[in-house]
Amino acid sequence: MGQTTRMTVGQALIEFLANQWTVDGDHVERTVPATFGIFGHGNVAGIGQALRQYNETQPDLMPYHQARNEQAMVHQAVGFARMHRRRATYAAAASVGPGAANMLTGAALATANRLPALLLPSDTFATRVADPVLQQLEHPHDLGVQVTDAFRPVSRFFDRVQRPEQLFSIALAAMRVLTDPAETGAVTIALPEDVQAEAVDVPVEFLQRREWRIRRPRPERDALAAAVQAIRDAERPVIVAGGGVLYSGAEDELRAFVEATGIPVGTSQAGGGVLAWDHPQNLGGVGATGTLAANRIAAEADVVIGIGTRYSDFTTASRTVFQHPDVTFVNVNVAPFDAYKHGTQLPVIADAREALVELAEALAGLSVDSGYAERIAREKEAWDAAVDESFAPSGLALPGQPEIIGAVQRASAPEDVVVQAAGSLPGDLHKLWRVRDPLGYHVEYAFSCMGYEIAGGLGAKRGAEASGSDRDVIVMVGDGSYLMLNTELVTAVAEGIKIITIIIQNHGYASIGHLSETVGSERFGTKYRAYDPQARNFQGEDVLPVDLAANARSYGIDTIEIEPGPGSIDQLSEAIARAKASEASTVIHINSDPLIYAPDGAGWWDVPVAEVSTLEATRAARTEYLEQQQAQRPLLGGPAGGDA
Structure with a gap:
């Protein structure tokens, strides 16, 4: 039997987290450098006591930060993780019931954005000795279901420490997901309030320094060869660069690749920053909120090279932006789920930086033709002028x-x-x-x-x-x-x-107000106005x-x-x-004046319009919607309009 030390589950978890390190090549940093906490019954005697104890005995072990809202704790962790390229994040501890429930939105945000955040919501008594406690849910059909179960669909990892001895395997499994570039998101460890304060013999090995190396897989030979051939055969290739380029630290490799080949780049929201705005190959955002330059080039692209993008509906303009009848997708992504999107037959499951290095080697000497290069330059110049005018x-x-x-x-x-x-x-x-x-x-x-x-x-x-x-x-x-x-x-x-x-x-809600107009709902419910008791709405002009x-x-x-x-x-x-x-x-x-809009980028977003209505505005919007929908396609290489 190895050496152990007696401590509470809360103390053991905090000390464990303080000794976890992320290793990314030569870069090493603490995976969880600090913890947020709003305390109440459920965690004040567990995680709260542990943080207080270490604040007294080892103040640098696990720094503590306050917040004013549990949701905001998770948002801060996500903001921190983005700046650290997913190599570090914060933990966020909340109390039973509403404290835990307040973190649900933050958990969904972290998971949707593929950004790590460690959530430590408290749970009701595992022993049920004081059942039901304050803020406990009661379901006659299943007394074990609690608020924390709501974290299951919004987390990339979820488990509940129902016995102190479970902490060791659960904490290690949670760290694996937290530091996995293909799996990361909200990682949730539910902690019953009695278990948090319960003592357990903790193996010293559990508390020692542990390093988690970020996986940077190289592309498989055959997948890379197929992708290279498709790119070589392309006449008008375009790159869609997403957040994976930044999280991989691949912006230098991307810049070198596009400078060598002349292939233009459109970026997703998460990919903003992969190239400086004035780089000749940077056409700006692509898709529903994209630039006219990027969307015009994307519309004619015969090969789309997605690098580190999850291809949201905004990035694809609800599958209307890529209009070449035989468009082919090369999807480079560390996550197989994203690499296989839109039915591509050319997925490359690999780290963005590693893939770009090998693509550059395999495509040495390739460059787009002069006519395409001139078209890219003209579109960029025209859009830059439009932005200057709007500014x-x-x-x-x-x-x-x-x-x-x-x-x-x-x-x-x-x-x-x-x-x-x-x-x-x-x-x-x-x-x-x-x-x-x-x-x-x-x-x-x-x-x-x-x-x-x-x-x-x-x-x-x-x-x-x-x-x-x-x-x-x-x-x-x-x-x-x-x-x-x-x-x-x-x-x-x-x-x-x-x-x-x-x-x-x-x-008011200016964005949804504009959207409301486009779907024929006439900005209903989107203005901040005094309630009109006669009209029974908020549509007046009384600000x-x-x-x-x-x-x-x-x-x-x-x-x-x-x-x-x-x-x-x-x-x-x-x-x-x-x-x-x-x-x-x-x-x-x-x-500001909400009715002054940015230059049009010719993007579309699929928001269904009511099929029948007594409102003329809605009927007109429905007609326009059906017209726009004709450009929608499955992105499987068939002709536009959805007929594969």
């Missing part, structure tokens, strides 16, 4: 969002990080933001979670600081998302973490007297208000300069 100050009392983005772009430094998640901003940023740093674009768009922005921005700033960078993090958030989850501004104040938050107020700047100021944040007027854009630029010069967090509030 130009208009002098309007209420500037449009593109104009605001332009002002933020001009005032920011190349290494600054823009953070966003939901509303109309992700689409506009995907088209317009000129990324100058691999980690400078952080738009959470797999789950597009309203309220992610401030918490995710804090996580991104923590991640930057942990890497030794003092780059500014600029959070751009609409009033709709701000109202969903703004309390982590208090966390910024409490810890002295500097972020710059720009609140763009348009008095609510909500003061979001005062709200931010009440948290102790330095706040700059920009009044509507012809000079508002100049004031915004000055405000950002002041915020960047400050050592403290700053909130900047500006009003």
Whole structure:
């Protein structure tokens, strides 16, 4: 029998986590460098006691951070993980019942984005000695079902420590998934409150340093050869680059590959930053929120080389962007699930960096023809001019969002990080933001979670600081998302973490308002207006007297208000300069006109329209929807319109 030490499950788990290390080539860092926790019954005597004990005896073992909302704890962990290219994340501990349930949205976000987060929700008594306890669910058909069971469908790994001895195998299995590039996401270990505080003889080996090496698989020979042949035979190839390029650290390899071959690149939201915006082969975002340049080139591509992308409906414009009748997909991905998407017969299951190195060697001497190269250059030049025009100050009392983005772009430094998640901003940023740093674009768009922005921005700033960078993090958030989850501004104040938050107020859900118009619902329920008791709706023009700047100021944040007027854009630029010069967090509030849109990128998003309606707007929208749907295809190489 090996040497053991007597400790509680909570203490053993915290000490175990403190000794886990991620190894990625020459890069080594702690996998879980800190823990968030909001304590209540369920974890105050378990994880909470353990964190307090180590804070007293070994303060550097597992640093503890507060949060104001359990969902926000997970968002911060995700923001941190993105900045660390999935090599590290935070743990987040919550109490029984509502505390645990509050983390569900964060768990789904982490899993959807393929980003690691370790969740430690508390559970009710395993012994059921005090059954039912406060905040416990009761199901007559299954008394064992609890809130934590809701984590099963939103986690990449889930288990419950029902006996102290189970901790050892569960913790090791959880770490495997947390550090697996093909499997990572939300990793959930449910901890009954009595088990957390129960003592167990812990093998010393369990508490010793353990290294988890990130897998970087090379492509299989035959799969690579088939992909190489398809690319050699292509006349108009295009690359769709996703987050996997960044998580692999493959941006240098991608740049070398496209410079050698001339193949153009369109990026997903997660792939923003894989190439500098002004690189000749970078056509910008592709798909529903993509640029006109990327979508025009993609529409004619005969070979699409997906690298590290999960091919969401926004990236494919709901399967309408790739219109070549015999389009072929080469899907390079570390995850087989994503590599086989859209029925490709050319999956390459491999790490993005390793695959790019071998593709470059196998395709040495290949380059696109001069006519295609000239077409790429013309499309990029035209789109860049359209962006310049949308950024130009208009002098309007209420500037449009593109104009605001332009002002933020001009005032920011190349290494600054823009953070966003939901509303109309992700689409506009995907088209317009000129990324100058691999980690400078952080738009959470797999789950597009309203309220992610401030918490995710804090996580991104923590991640930057942990890497030794003092780059500014600029959070751009609409009033709709701000109202969903703004309390982590208090966390910024409490810890002295500097972020710059720009609140763009348009008095409603502007993105869904626009979508509502396109589907014939006439912006119903999307405006922030006073309730009209006669009409029984919120469709009037009586704007609510909500003061979001005062709200931010009440948290102790330095706040700059920009009044509507012809000079508002100049004031915004000055405000950002002041915020960047400050050592403290700053909130900047500006009003915008939600009806001024970014240049059209010719992308489409499949949102079904009611088949029958008494509303003329809906009937007209249905007609247009059916027309757009004709371009939709299964992406299996058959002709457009779905006839394979």
